[in-house]
Amino acid sequence: MNSKKSHKKSALKVNAGIEKPEAVNPLLQQKPDKFRKNRVSPSEYLKGIQTGNRTLLSRAITLVESTLPEDSKAAGELIRLCLPFSGKALRMGVTGVPGVGKSTFIERFGLFLIENGHKVAVLTIDPSSMRSRGSILGDKTRMEELGNNSRAFIRPSASAGTLGGVARKTREAMILCEAAGYDIVFVETVGVGQSETAVAQMVDFFLLLMLAGGGDELQGIKRGIMEMADLIVINKADGENINKANLAKREYENALHLFPPLPNGWQPSVLTASALYGENVPGIWDQIENFMQLTKQNGFFEKNRKDQAYQLFEETIHQSIHDHFFSHPLIKSRLKKYKAQILNQQLSPYEASQKLLDFYFHSFQK
Numbered sequence: 001m002n003s004k005k006s007h008k009k010s011a012l013k014v015n016a017g018i019e020k021p022e023a024v025n026p027l028l029q030q031k032p033d034k035f036r037k038n039r040v041s042p043s044e045y046l047k048g049i050q051t052g053n054r055t056l057l058s059r060a061i062t063l064v065e066s067t068l069p070e071d072s073k074a075a076g077e078l079i080r081l082c083l084p085f086s087g088k089a090l091r092m093g094v095t096g097v098p099g100v101g102k103s104t105f106i107e108r109f110g111l112f113l114i115e116n117g118h119k120v121a122v123l124t125i126d127p128s129s130m131r132s133r134g135s136i137l138g139d140k141t142r143m144e145e146l147g148n149n150s151r152a153f154i155r156p157s158a159s160a161g162t163l164g165g166v167a168r169k170t171r172e173a174m175i176l177c178e179a180a181g182y183d184i185v186f187v188e189t190v191g192v193g194q195s196e197t198a199v200a201q202m203v204d205f206f207l208l209l210m211l212a213g214g215g216d217e218l219q220g221i222k223r224g225i226m227e228m229a230d231l232i233v234i235n236k237a238d239g240e241n242i243n244k245a246n247l248a249k250r251e252y253e254n255a256l257h258l259f260p261p262l263p264n265g266w267q268p269s270v271l272t273a274s275a276l277y278g279e280n281v282p283g284i285w286d287q288i289e290n291f292m293q294l295t296k297q298n299g300f301f302e303k304n305r306k307d308q309a310y311q312l313f314e315e316t317i318h319q320s321i322h323d324h325f326f327s328h329p330l331i332k333s334r335l336k337k338y339k340a341q342i343l344n345q346q347l348s349p350y351e352a353s354q355k356l357l358d359f360y361f362h363s364f365q366k
Contacts, residue, residue: 061155064079086178089183090292091204092187095189099211100236103124103142103188110146113184118183119181121182122188123186170202171312208231208233209233212244212248231270238277242272252270264298265294265300271287
């Protein structure tokens with residue numbers, strides 16, 4: 001009996017709670033699909049892109065950059081529809097060491113081109129964190145004046161760990177921008193000293209920005225990048241830095257004479273400029289126009305575009321095989337199994353990879 005009394009007086013009594021208050025925003029109780037943007041068909045994307053809808057252009061680039069399997073088919077169809085309207089723009093790569101002023105240069109140069117009747121698209125690549133895969137994507141804020149111009153379009157993308165300082169879908173983004181009527185497309189690379197071969201192989205003109213006064217200029221960047229450059233520009237040649245810039249210009253000119261001639265018949269040159277004050281921007285454009293005239297006359301421009309198209313064909317196959325392999329549900333489960341065995345030193349990485357590939361090809365043949 002005492003036990004019953006002690007049970008009734010227990011402190012573990014559960015009190016009735018208050019009623020759940022109504023939601024501040026009733027829409028939050030609706031299905032998540034209500035908050036998703038209306039899906040746009042590839043043909044609707046194309047129509048919007050060609051009528052100058054920059055919002056739809058941004059969404060279209062997001063679609064082709066998506067790694068979701070459900071977006072792959074729509075992205076492929078969109079690229080197919082845009083291809084007939086692409087290929088008429090000048091594709092220009094801009095690279096250089098961090099701090100050289102790539103964003104300032106592109107903004108000044110882009111505004112100059114717009115004043116001369118062009119439409120400019122800028123695809124900027126920001127480095128991604130190897131830990132979080134995150135990226136700041138701050139180039140659009142650094143090119144505020146150009147970004148606010150109705151004849152310009154700026155799209156920052158994350159490199160997501162890819163080498164060469166380019167995003168995974170930069171080529172496709174260029175096709176979309178060209179279909180939108182932009183006749184000059186810049187690709188601004190990360191510029192972290194990695195191989196920039198990927199950039200040079202997707203553009204018509206490759207411009208290398210350099211700084212003066214940083215010690216031995218010829219040791220400041222890899223020779224391989226200099227060999228790919230169609231034009232070297234010593235930026236920030238203003239104020240007290242003019243003499244240093246002129247000295248660096250002579251050193252680079254001497255170095256270029258030691259390189260073998262380019263297959264396109266073009267002789268790269270070195271110019272000094274100040275993107276901040278707009279010094280010698282017209283001179284840079286003159287060099288680019290001379291390059292275009294020469295390569296179109298000798299047939300190299302067309303040959304280069306065809307080589308790039310075939311390279312894109314191979315890269316698309318490689319990427320498709322990669323995506324299909326790692327998205328395979330059975331591969332995913334075996335990856336976890338082999339990872340545990342590798343970490344526990346029960347299986348070598350070479351044996352695990354061979355087992356996984358054998359299983360994949362055997363399953364694919366079925």
